[in-house]
Structures are given as C-alpha cells and as structure tokens.
Amino acid sequence: MKVAGTSAPPETALAASRPGLRELKKQRTRDLLLRSALELFTEHGYEETTVDDIAEAADVSQRTFFRYFASKEDAAFFVSRLAESRFVDAVHARPPEEAPLDALRLALAESWNTIGEAVEQLVPLDLHMRFYRVIESTPALLAAHLRRATELEEEIARVIAGREGLDIDRDPRPRVVVAVFGAVMRVTERIWSARDDAGLAALRDLTAAYLDQVTPALAGNWRRAET
Amino acid sequence: MKVAGTSAPPETALAASRPGLRELKKQRTRDLLLRSALELFTEHGYEETTVDDIAEAADVSQRTFFRYFASKEDAAFFVSRLAESRFVDAVHARPPEEAPLDALRLALAESWNTIGEAVEQLVPLDLHMRFYRVIESTPALLAAHLRRATELEEEIARVIAGREGLDIDRDPRPRVVVAVFGAVMRVTERIWSARDDAGLAALRDLTAAYLDQVTPALAGNWRRAET
DNA sequence: TGTCAACTGTCAGCGGCTGTCATTAGCCTC
DNA sequence: GAGGCTAATGACAGCCGCTGACAGTTGACA
The missing domain is CATH 1.10.357.10 (Tetracycline Repressor, domain 2)
Known part of the structure; x- marks a missing residue:
C-alpha cells in the first residue's frame, strides 16, 4: 500500500478503490466470518459459540479468524x-x-x-x-x-x-x-x-x-x- | 463473636458465628490471596499478573485460588x-x-x-x-x-x-x-x-x-x- | 513466467478456568 | 484419644481464547 504513482495502477491513498481479486476475497472472507459469527451468537449464544465454530462456518482456520478480528469480542x-x-x-x-x-x-x-x-x-x-x-x-x-x-x-x-x-x-x-x-x-x-x-x-x-x-x-x- | 448459650457450640443458622480453626484458616487464606492479588496488580499490572503468581504468593495451588474466587476479576x-x-x-x-x-x-x-x-x-x-x-x-x-x-x-x-x-x-x-x-x-x-x-x-x-x-x-x- | 508479497494453515504454547480424584486435616463422637 | 466423617487442598488433565513461528499457497506485477 501507499505505492505512489507514475504510470500504471493509481492506488491512491483511497481505501478499497480498485478491488482486485485479492482485496475482494479478503472482504468476502471477513463478511462471511462476521455474518457467521453474529448468526451463531444469536442462535446459540455468545459464550457457547467457540471461535473454532465461527471459523469452521466460514471455512477458514481459527488462526485466520484472528487475522481479521483482534478477538471474538472484536468481531461481535x-x-x-x-x-x-x-x-x-x-x-x-x-x-x-x-x-x-x-x-x-x-x-x-x-x-x-x-x-x-x-x-x-x-x-x-x-x-x-x-x-x-x-x-x-x-x-x-x-x-x-x-x-x-x-x-x-x-x-x-x-x-x-x-x-x-x-x-x-x-x-x-x-x-x-x-x-x-x-x-x-x-x-x-x-x-x-x-x-x-x-x-x-x-x-x-x-x-x-x-x-x-x-x-x-x-x-x-x-x-x-x-x- | 456471639458465643452465647449453654455449653458446647450453638452453631445456629447464623453465619461465621464461632470461628473454629477451619473457618479461621479459610478466612486467612482468602485474605492473603486477596491482598497478594491487589499488591501484584498494583505493582505489575493486572494483565501481567498470572493467577499462578497470586497463588504462589499466597502459598496455595492455583486450583485453590479458584475455589475462593470465581475468577481473577472476582478477586479484583x-x-x-x-x-x-x-x-x-x-x-x-x-x-x-x-x-x-x-x-x-x-x-x-x-x-x-x-x-x-x-x-x-x-x-x-x-x-x-x-x-x-x-x-x-x-x-x-x-x-x-x-x-x-x-x-x-x-x-x-x-x-x-x-x-x-x-x-x-x-x-x-x-x-x-x-x-x-x-x-x-x-x-x-x-x-x-x-x-x-x-x-x-x-x-x-x-x-x-x-x-x-x-x-x-x-x-x-x-x-x-x-x- | 518467474519473482515477490500477501494470505493462509498447522503446530506449539500460554493463561484463565473447570472437572475429577486422591490426599490431607479439622471436627465430632464414642 | 482413636476412629470415622467431611471440608479443604493439591495434582492432573483438558477446554477455550489468543499468539508467535514457520511453511505452503496464491494473487500481483514486471
């Protein structure tokens, strides 16, 4: 990030300007984690839902969950x-x-x-x-x-x-x-x-x-x- | 306190009436745990203090700490x-x-x-x-x-x-x-x-x-x- | 296409917390 | 004062939240 510009990609200081496959996937994973978390929380309760449950529901590893959210609470x-x-x-x-x-x-x-x-x-x-x-x-x-x-x-x-x-x-x-x-x-x-x-x-x-x-x-x- | 009665121990529904060696020891342990906890917290910080640290300072096992306090927070x-x-x-x-x-x-x-x-x-x-x-x-x-x-x-x-x-x-x-x-x-x-x-x-x-x-x-x- | 960087999974480990079980030690009775 | 009863404890194993380290994979870009 912060690649200032001469020719090719603009990529200004703006966030999420041109998606790019990578950004897109990231955003999708985060949204999926978020929604999975909230759904599990409301359905089974917060304490009863483990981070592993959330990660599994979003088809990622537990470690990945923590790369998107600092904590379970953070996601909440x-x-x-x-x-x-x-x-x-x-x-x-x-x-x-x-x-x-x-x-x-x-x-x-x-x-x-x-x-x-x-x-x-x-x-x-x-x-x-x-x-x-x-x-x-x-x-x-x-x-x-x-x-x-x-x-x-x-x-x-x-x-x-x-x-x-x-x-x-x-x-x-x-x-x-x-x-x-x-x-x-x-x-x-x-x-x-x-x-x-x-x-x-x-x-x-x-x-x-x-x-x-x-x-x-x-x-x-x-x-x-x-x- | 409140030792009334006839001869032996009354032990009515009252709480903590006649100490007894057992109650006494318990209270002493709890006070010691409490004080150790607060001292460690104020000296090294809350997060930095392990329950093991507290237990050790009070010369009991970690398990015993949790029998006196529901959680680290509870003690705090x-x-x-x-x-x-x-x-x-x-x-x-x-x-x-x-x-x-x-x-x-x-x-x-x-x-x-x-x-x-x-x-x-x-x-x-x-x-x-x-x-x-x-x-x-x-x-x-x-x-x-x-x-x-x-x-x-x-x-x-x-x-x-x-x-x-x-x-x-x-x-x-x-x-x-x-x-x-x-x-x-x-x-x-x-x-x-x-x-x-x-x-x-x-x-x-x-x-x-x-x-x-x-x-x-x-x-x-x-x-x-x-x- | 090959290099680089980002993203990810796996593994190991710490700290809070709990259940279990055997051991210890105060209490109470005979 | 010896025995049995029970509360208090310690030791151990295990779950869950969370983190660091390392290696593998996959987009990005020349």
Whole structure:
C-alpha cells in the first residue's frame, strides 16, 4: 500500500478503490466470518459459540479468524463500531448555536436512517438488532459494550467542548452532559431489549421519549408535580 | 463473636458465628490471596499478573485460588463489592421525604467514612485506592467495573422507585436519575484517577463538586450564563 | 513466467478456568 | 484419644481464547 504513482495502477491513498481479486476475497472472507459469527451468537449464544465454530462456518482456520478480528469480542462489535461513527459524524454536523443537549438529541434523531443503511451493507439489519439482546444478556459482552460506550462518550465530549470553546480538562460540563446523555441511552437500550418489539423504530421512539424526561426527572420532588 | 448459650457450640443458622480453626484458616487464606492479588496488580499490572503468581504468593495451588474466587476479576472487585453494599445501606437509610437526587447525594456523603472503615478491615485503604487507578487503565477491568456499576444502579433504582411508590417498569424516572447520578460518579472517578492526588478525601470533594453541577450543565446555553 | 508479497494453515504454547480424584486435616463422637 | 466423617487442598488433565513461528499457497506485477 501507499505505492505512489507514475504510470500504471493509481492506488491512491483511497481505501478499497480498485478491488482486485485479492482485496475482494479478503472482504468476502471477513463478511462471511462476521455474518457467521453474529448468526451463531444469536442462535446459540455468545459464550457457547467457540471461535473454532465461527471459523469452521466460514471455512477458514481459527488462526485466520484472528487475522481479521483482534478477538471474538472484536468481531461481535464490528457492526456497532460502524453505527457509532455515523452518530459521531452527525454530532459534528450540528449547527454550533444549538445547546449541547439539543445537539446530541437532534444528531441522534437524524442518524437513525443513516445507521440503518450502513449496517445493512454489512449484515441484515434484523440480525444486528437481535444481537443487541445477546449483548444485553451476556455479562462479558455487556461489559465490553459499556466500556466502548464510555470511550465513545469521551470522544463526543471533546466535540462538545470544542463547540463551546471549553477546555475539557478544566470544565467538567462537557463530560457531564455527554455522560448523562449516554446514561439515558443505556437505560433505553436496556428496557428496549427486554421488550418483545425489538425493532429499530421502537428503539428510536423510546429514546426520544426518555430523553425528554431527563430534566424533569432530575428536578425536585416527583410526588408534587406529576406527569 | 456471639458465643452465647449453654455449653458446647450453638452453631445456629447464623453465619461465621464461632470461628473454629477451619473457618479461621479459610478466612486467612482468602485474605492473603486477596491482598497478594491487589499488591501484584498494583505493582505489575493486572494483565501481567498470572493467577499462578497470586497463588504462589499466597502459598496455595492455583486450583485453590479458584475455589475462593470465581475468577481473577472476582478477586479484583472483592473489596469494591463491600464498599458498594455500604452505600446501598446508606440509601436505604435516607428519610423518604427527600427528593431522589438529594437522597443519593446525601447517602454518598454519609457513607465515605463507613466505606473507608469497612475496606480497612480487609486490605490497607491506600492499596485499594491505588488499585482504582489500575482499574481505570486496564480495559478489561474498566469494562467489568462499568458492568458492575450498572448492576448497582439497577439495585438502587429499585430502592428509589420503592421510596416514591413507583413501578420501575412503568415509570423510567427512577432508572434515569440513578443513571445520571452514576454517570457523574464515573466521570468523577475518571478525572480523579488521572490526578496525582488519588486519596479518598480528594475523591469525596470532587464528587460533591461535580454533583452540584449536574442540573446547571443540562440546562440550555452555557455561553450565556457563565458560572 | 518467474519473482515477490500477501494470505493462509498447522503446530506449539500460554493463561484463565473447570472437572475429577486422591490426599490431607479439622471436627465430632464414642 | 482413636476412629470415622467431611471440608479443604493439591495434582492432573483438558477446554477455550489468543499468539508467535514457520511453511505452503496464491494473487500481483514486471
């Protein structure tokens, strides 16, 4: 890679520009591994599925699996990574006049479709949604998910701090809002995944509803002003 | 402790009533394993410390380690578990008139000392504090820590829901406040652990300061009303 | 077509963790 | 205080996630 150019193949800094048989095969193997993994996970459970199972389902050796994915967990979150990056893009694109919490909420509302499309490129959206329930019910995966979520929060907190012209290490507010936002998201995921209707639309609606409740839920006595 | 009764050993349904040489040895082994583990973790790092290392430091077989702790991780969080239960107790003890967020904040403020004492029973408080930095800088431990934190949040959310007479599955507010509270705690831990002064007092002060910023940080535009 | 590099499989090995079984050692009774 | 009972332990074997090393295969490109 990085063969700069005089004559023949362009091969600029662009990734995956001209496929080439090799790249194509690679991508196909990776996709197959990914899909096999998610299918086995959702069908038999994460812990119950060995890396050997996945490799066998994709007709490669176990060693090859680890050349495509750093770990079993890495494969499990491959799709999520894609979805998250879309959300980050959406936050970046928000007009800077918006208050932080509004920017986050609107960025999310806006990115649902983009995310859906991006996921569908890799694996059936339905499969990815079902896998969320596996995450939620598998301690090891849930732990990894939460850690990844806080990393994402840190990234977004920096974006927010940038928008507001604040030093993230001197003013805790960017991290706090983002953490609060993330906390609500997590609660939503949790409740959503326990439901029967685990579709994307349901998640979207739940999220919107809960985000509206943040401020009222924090303020004072609930027994006085109901609703 | 609690040796009452007539003549020989009562041995009622009470746990750990009369030590007995056996129980005593067991407890000593467990404490030794625990302390060895934490010392090795803080000195050489979590991943770098083998269970064999820990077992050897405590002069038992590796198999015995796993009879005391379900996993390496389990040993790592043994002390934290104790501290958390103190906090839960404190929340339970709060007068029911207090608004939820106030109850949480005051329960925390109140339990610092209790926690410190309880920890000291098991291992040097200093060691436990230093270990928090290991958690924060070890991906696997951080992940586990976050998962455990959300489990704790669920427990506390139920307590809050109880206080307010709400059905936790119909009203999201208990989970939301607790999640927000927990989110602020996490941000605090993170910032605290990155500091030089990683003492208990510093953590306590930071937490208090940040909790006061929750509501203002959520409300509207930061650029207008500064501090 | 032949050379080079990328991709892959095989093998060996480590660390976390578990089941099994024989041995040890506290406990309890007679 | 000698015996039997049972909990606690150690030793061993084995599974699974994961990694390094080496050799074989297969696209890429002159």
